[in-house]
Every structure is written in C-alpha cells, then in structure tokens.
Amino acid sequence: MKDYRYILEPYNGLKTRHTCPNCNKKYEFTRYIDNQTGDYINFNVGICNRLIKCGYHNKPKQYLDNNNSTKSTFRRTYIKTAKPKSNADISFINSEIMRKSISSNNLNYFIKYLASLWDLEIAYYLAEKYNIGTSKYWKGATVFWQVDVKNNIRSGKIMLYNPTTGNRVKEPFNHITWVHKVLQLKRFNLEQCLFGEHLLLEDMNKPVAIVESEKTAIIASIYLPEFIWLACGSLNNLNEARTRVLKGRDVVLFPDLNCYNLWNDKIPKLTPFANYRTSTLLRDNATESEKHKGLDLADYLIKI
Numbered sequence: 001m002k003d004y005r006y007i008l009e010p011y012n013g014l015k016t017r018h019t020c021p022n023c024n025k026k027y028e029f030t031r032y033i034d035n036q037t038g039d040y041i042n043f044n045v046g047i048c049n050r051l052i053k054c055g056y057h058n059k060p061k062q063y064l065d066n067n068n069s070t071k072s073t074f075r076r077t078y079i080k081t082a083k084p085k086s087n088a089d090i091s092f093i094n095s096e097i098m099r100k101s102i103s104s105n106n107l108n109y110f111i112k113y114l115a116s117l118w119d120l121e122i123a124y125y126l127a128e129k130y131n132i133g134t135s136k137y138w139k140g141a142t143v144f145w146q147v148d149v150k151n152n153i154r155s156g157k158i159m160l161y162n163p164t165t166g167n168r169v170k171e172p173f174n175h176i177t178w179v180h181k182v183l184q185l186k187r188f189n190l191e192q193c194l195f196g197e198h199l200l201l202e203d204m205n206k207p208v209a210i211v212e213s214e215k216t217a218i219i220a221s222i223y224l225p226e227f228i229w230l231a232c233g234s235l236n237n238l239n240e241a242r243t244r245v246l247k248g249r250d251v252v253l254f255p256d257l258n259c260y261n262l263w264n265d266k267i268p269k270l271t272p273f274a275n276y277r278t279s280t281l282l283r284d285n286a287t288e289s290e291k292h293k294g295l296d297l298a299d300y301l302i303k304i
C-alpha cells in the first residue's frame, strides 16, 4: 500500500468535515493532513464531497507549488513515510451488537420502504442478506453493517430514510452517523470495507457490480441477480486498498447518472488484479429529464 506524507483526513464525525471554500456548504469538505505532524495544510487544501455540484479539489502539490515551495523541496517532503495500516490496527465491532441490531423489532423505515417495493418477505430476505440492522438513535433509523470477507465487522453506518419515498433524510441536518460513534468506543480505528463484501464468499466466479449507495446495491440485487452487488458508500472510498478483495473478478462499475467519466477515470487507481468495465446503462438509456434530475440506478430500475 502506498502511503504518502499528505493524506485526506479520515472520517471521524462531523468535526472532521469542513465548509467547502468553493461552494460554502458545511460538512462537505475533506481537508488534507500532514501525516508527519498530524496538522492540516491550508484551509483551502482538500476535496469537496459534492463531486458533481461543486467539484472543488485542491491537492497539496498544487498548493505547495503555488506557494513558493520549489520543486526540489516538494520532492524531498512528498515521499512515502507512514507505515501501512496493518490488520492489527483495524478496530472491529462485537458480533453480538450486530446480531441484536439485525434482530431488533423496532421500526426501520428503510425496510418498510423495501416492503413497499415488493413485500415484507423480500424486505426481510434483503435485510438478512445485507446485514441491515435497526438503530434507535433516530426513530426508524437503519444500520448498514460493513462486514468484510473475513466476516469481521468494521462498523455500521447509521442513516435515516423516508419510509414512503425511500430518500435519505437530510433536513434539518444530514442524518448519518456510525455505530462506533454512538457506542462511544474509545480509540476506534475505522477502516471501511465495501458494503456487502461478505457476499463475495458465496460465489467465487460471479461478476461483481459496484454502486455508490447501499440502498442502490440492495435494490439492484433483486433486479439484476447475475451480479454480486456491493456499495462503496462514497466515490472517494473506491480505491486500490478497498478493491483488493476483488482480485481475479470481473467487475462492473455502475455510476449514477452524469457520473460516467468520474467513475471510469477511477479504474486506473483500483487494484490491477481485477477486470473492470463501466456500465453505460444509465448514460445510454435515461431520458433528458431523468438526466437533468441526476437519477440513480435504483430509481431507474424501480421505474422500469
């Protein structure tokens, strides 16, 4: 694994996501930190999560080049320094906690939404297959447990959905947090894996499909069962380290509308030991008005 002196600040709650200097949206900006000192670089050095609507990305190299650092000093400092994160450093969650959240009888708006698309039986089948849990943190909240190929539980992402529309609740604030945060686990070292990664064990030859959102992966698994459907959570999570588990597989990336190039350009940055292609399904089949709305694959599949 390549480790550079400057890295994007790992997610550790809202305090680690900042206001974007370009679009001024709060909690959308990930800053670079200096691995050697743990300090931020300048306030405007980082990447906006709103890849489409904003697209701001100021890399440390750009910043340092523009601020009188000569090429030679840059080269001297921009070297691999930090030790790669070994498996021993990654924190896991006790399986009993996940089991309890999966067998909870509390209201779960996302499962309710799945049942409205099909029926309760399919909704429960999907919940079991994808380790969908329930959290009381917000009424009706859903937990997407990240279980890796070794069946280690990396953590659970807690989100709130509207039970009728299936959309995420983002007002008055974006309802998203993590199980290890809610449990206030000390010195928890989150290393995310692909959501649904545990399903890779079921069939070593099946092609893999990757989408951005957990919801899309779960819904698409019903419509297109010839793939193992995984979600990367955010496009920034689609990288070399996370795709190593796909070694030897045929992998199809399914970008949301208007994201074809963003995803296709990621391929050289993923593990070279898998075969990739990027699906043009949405790009080629969506109508102009759907393109305008930035439809995702789940919306599209539900419609057809």
Ligand SMILES: [Zn+2]
Pocket: 020, 021, 022, 023, 024, 025, 028, 048, 049, 050, 054, 055, 056
């Ligand atoms: Zn922005």
